[in-house]
Amino acid sequence: MAAKTSATERPGDFLDDLSVQDNPNALKFVFSDGKLVLSHHELPASSELDTESLIPLGTYQGKSVLAGVLKGKIPDGLTAWNVRATYGVLPDDLFGLAGLAHQVTEFHRTHRYCGACATELQSGDPQGGLGRYRRCPHCGLSVYPRVAPAVIVLISRGEGPDTEFLLARGPRQAPGVYTTLAGFVEPSETLENAVQREILEEVGVHVGNIRYQFSQPWPFPHSLMLAFTARYDSGEITPQPGEIEDAQWFPALQLPSIPPPFTSSRRLIDEALSTLSLTTR
Template sequence: MIRPASFVPSLHVPPSEDALLFLFEGGRLLLREDGTLPQGRLEDFPVDLVNPLGTLDGRPALAARLVGEVPGGHTLRPLRGTFGVLPEDLFGLAGYAGQVVEWDRTHRYCGACATPTRRNSHELSKVCPNCGLTVYPRVAPVVMVLITRGGGAERELLLARSPHFAPGVYSALAGFVEPSETLEDACRREVREEVGVEIGGPRYFASQPWPFPHSLMIAFTADYVSGDIVPQPGEIEDARWYRVTELPGLPAPFSLSRQLIDAVAGGK
């Protein structure tokens, strides 16, 4: 879920009758019943935590939290469920909007002294007027590793499934980067922890913002070196080798994990 190239961030967005409105209740986004995004003025909706986002192709975009009843003619949908419903540019911007609103909700008070925070006028941050602590929207780096062995039609991918995955879905391994850890070291540690095998030097593939809730996915490929698969209890429900010609159920097409698997399985 990447912000579209035509989006221009700004903290100062004038009211507009055609403004794009990203209104959230928890992790759900408000849409019209026909699946389109609400437009117009925020005054027409029961909201708080209003955050100007910027402009998309010249149109103002604003985010806020819905605090009252769902207006007639509208419905709430889980953000993930808007893939394929919203156009790709709006889907990407919705991910950004959801993270900004959640950051605003969870940083209304200073984490050091509990004083109400104030927004900065020149950047997307909040500052404590008492102790000076400045907080920015959280971004948590996550490494993703697709391990391969063999070649040609016999090439295999090590795929695993979390207990939280949809039934039958397998993906690449992934985990959060720890403090004072390089991305490459995080790859090796996560693979060792989750499936008990050793890998060669990770090779960068691509990255993707992932607003569930506030991650930056950083994908790598790596060659298998040694070890038998031993799934980590509580984290990995199952893990096994799959030939590239006989893959199991895979993540959604918009996810970086799916793009990584498709590229490697296709020989890229």
């Protein structure tokens, strides 16, 4: 059984099983306009919701896990949440499953018809095979849930307690929060080249000694974060217009507000500080 190291991961004892059926004890993640429907900060009971066709995901602790879309309006007493905002509201294991459910329901919503011939897609293999893909019965095109790889990088310079981190903030960042730099991997590009390109594009500096650290699913809506550290090489900070509002070198002992613990950015910073025998505030 795989260890779960991030709240955005599916739990280690979750099992893929696309044959599971709905039942009174099932865990159902139901969405309305892309938001997760909750009842008093918990998953609603099956009887509280009228859903469109359910998508089987697997089993968790002996319970079937399914995802679906709410039919009609949200009933009184229930609320719709941005999935990311349910961190700390749902237990970590359910938060991870909510991310999986969100990715799969969004895949079904955005891949209803074949991109080659416009025929309505079917789930899985009509000959009896199981898979999360959708298949065109007319031309045979198969499409799979999108997973977009993105690199995220903590850049440092200096040594020991004199270490500094290059952190930045963009227009979509929470007020006052600075984070590590990140960007999507381009076609036919290595991860290491993506690190160098993104850093140069966003802040105008060159980096070296690029080292892979860990990966983290980021289902907001469909990324896989690949975390790296890198050492500053050369160049002056030049924020990319429209992408970066501000970027600065911050002493490791005087960091600004940084992202919450479930993020790759925070983990990179915390682990770097740990090697320096320092901690975040």
